[in-house]
Amino acid sequence: MSTETRQPLLEARDITVRFGGLTAVDRVSAVFMPGELVGIIGPNGAGKTTFFNAISGVTKPTSGRLELRGRGLAGQAPHRFAAQGLARTFQTPRTFGDMAVRDNIAFGLKFAGKRRREYLFWGDEVGVPWVLRTPESILGLIGLSAQAELPAAAITPSQQRLLEIGMALATRPRLLLLDEVAAGLTENEVEEMARLIRRLRDELDLTVVWIEHAVSTLLRHVERVIVLHQGRKIADDVPRAVIRNPEVIEAYLGDEMSETDTEATA
Numbered sequence: 203m204s205t206e207t208r209q210p211l212l213e214a215r216d217i218t219v220r221f222g223g224l225t226a227v228d229r230v231s232a233v234f235m236p237g238e239l240v241g242i243i244g245p246n247g248a249g250k251t252t253f254f255n256a257i258s259g260v261t262k263p264t265s266g267r268l269e270l271r272g273r274g275l276a277g278q279a280p281h282r283f284a285a286q287g288l289a290r291t292f293q294t295p296r297t298f299g300d301m302a303v304r305d306n307i308a309f310g311l312k313f314a315g316k317r318r319r320e321y322l323f324w325g326d327e328v329g330v331p332w333v334l335r336t337p338e339s340i341l342g343l344i345g346l347s348a349q350a351e352l353p354a355a356a357i358t359p360s361q362q363r364l365l366e367i368g369m370a371l372a373t374r375p376r377l378l379l380l381d382e383v384a385a386g387l388t389e390n391e392v393e394e395m396a397r398l399i400r401r402l403r404d405e406l407d408l409t410v411v412w413i414e415h416a417v418s419t420l421l422r423h424v425e426r427v428i429v430l431h432q433g434r435k436i437a438d439d440v441p442r443a444v445i446r447n448p449e450v451i452e453a454y455l456g457d458e459m460s461e462t463d464t465e466a467t468a
């Protein structure tokens with residue numbers, strides 16, 4: 203392994219986000235290595251989305267430092283984050299309902315075309331993976347080929363989530379941030395989504411950071427889990443260690459973490 207691949211892709215140091223008197227994210231530090239699939243969990247209001255917003259440029263952190271491959275990012279506009287290979291989904295999918303599914307993807311590709319030169323910044327000698335070159339290939343990758351001509355508003359909620367992932371992929375990211383992409387899906391759909399996320403990570407050599415309330419599924423699929431509670435990071439470890447962490451158990455008492463989760467990762 204070269205020194206290059208051991209360099210963190212994204213490093214967040216002491217990120218704090220305050221809204222008036224409320225500290226939503228409290229000095230959270232985290233390192234994301236190339237190719238990692240990392241989950242972020244925590245009770246409602248723990249600061250997960252606010253942390254995501256801070257590391258994707260949507261919200262300017264009150265303090266802290268962000269580095270993408272060693273280059274400072276904090277305080278830059280969201281499009282600068284995207285230009286440097288970050289893509290994210292939102293809790294409520296942001297697709298264009300009147301436009302055909304294919305055109306939603308084409309929109310993302312158009313955006314990516316504009317930053318083609320910057321893609322090269324990543325030193326990717328093979329260039330853009332062929333599956334990310336056309337709307338059709340991206341639709342095939344996420345399993346929406348049959349819905350290509352439908353208006354985005356006409357597809358099912360789970361297909362909407364897939365479309366949003368497809369739109370994020372169309373921007374040809376190196377780091378994909380997923381915010382509750384399994385929310386509202388059936389148990390089977392959640393499992394399928396988890397498999398897709400793993401496959402995308404493997405095939406596209408992505409780093410994926412995934413916030414999810416479906417804790418048991420997440421714990422079975424990610425390699426590392428970060429737990430936030432009241433804005434603070436209380437754990438950052440492999441799933442089987444995290445579920446035995448007394449502070450995590452306490453934070454989740456009577457909430458999402460159940461015996462099933464413990465069994466799932468035993």
Ligand SMILES: Nc1ncnc2c1ncn2[C@@H]1O[C@H](COP(=O)(O)OP(=O)(O)OP(=O)(O)O)[C@@H](O)[C@H]1O
Nearest residue numbers: 221224225226244245246247248249250251252253
């Ligand atoms: N724009 C905002 N203005 C004021 N307070 C906010 C804002 N965004 C979030 N908060 C508050 O910050 C805290 C953290 O919220 P956040 O949405 O990050 O939590 P979360 O862990 O993502 O929760 P959930 O799992 O319910 O989505 C909450 O108390 C929330 O009410």
